[in-house]
Amino acid sequence: MDELVELLHEIEQEQQGLRGKHAHLMRTIVHKAGGVNQAAELLGLDPKTVRARERAAGLSLILYRGSNTAKVDLDGRVYGETGQGEDSDAQREADRKWFNLSRTNEELLHLVVYVADGTVVRAREVEGEWEWNEDGKAALPVGPPLTSAELAQKYPTFPFTIGDELPMIRGKIREYVTL
Incomplete structure (x- = not known):
């Protein structure tokens, strides 16, 4: 077997x-x-x-964040860059919840890349079933942060790596990039 x-x-x-x-x-x-x-x-x-x-x-989801963004929503959920380290449970939770995404991308989305203040700071693979809330927003089953070497090995055609400059375009909070 x-x-x-x-x-x-x-x-x-x-x-x-x-x-x-x-x-x-x-x-x-x-x-x-x-x-x-x-x-x-x-x-x-x-x-x-x-x-x-x-x-x-497959697709990657690029999420743009700024340091001047509020870190806690009205329900007490922490989001954005928590300052607690990329391996922390708090950062993982902030990185995975809640996104207004199309269900049609559920099978295509393999990677989420986080850009803070114009720099790629982290990339996580999407691993498993998505969770949906009553508002139709998704919590993504993200894995641990990938290193630059892991990112290059697993996604050789992906155009960015950790530390790359990726300036935010005013009004754009996310975009999809093919893998």
Whole structure:
């Protein structure tokens, strides 16, 4: 039975690798064709299909935070940068709750990247089932913070690493970046 489980894990890793290559190739075609609509016409596909295939390897959620943001909401929930260390339970809870996200991204979202005051400070993998509250907001099952080396090894096409400058655009609190 252990051999079967091991074989299954190997196949899943191969599939993820192929999805990543396929998505990268699709993004390259979109770029060289001049946009999604041009690529769709070239490939004989609907533009929505092209966009979905670009993202097939997965998505990362970039969350922008500032140090001048209040740290506690009206319900007493701490959010943002807690100042208690990235490995602390308080920071993990602040990093995982509550986000107004689309349920359609539940299977695609693999990574959350936290940017504080224009610098990438932390990245966490999304591991498991999402929790939804009565307001339709999600609590993400995030793992421990990744090191720069782990981030580069697990997501080699991801364009940012810990310590990179990523200035916040006024009014933008989050964005999705393909993996």
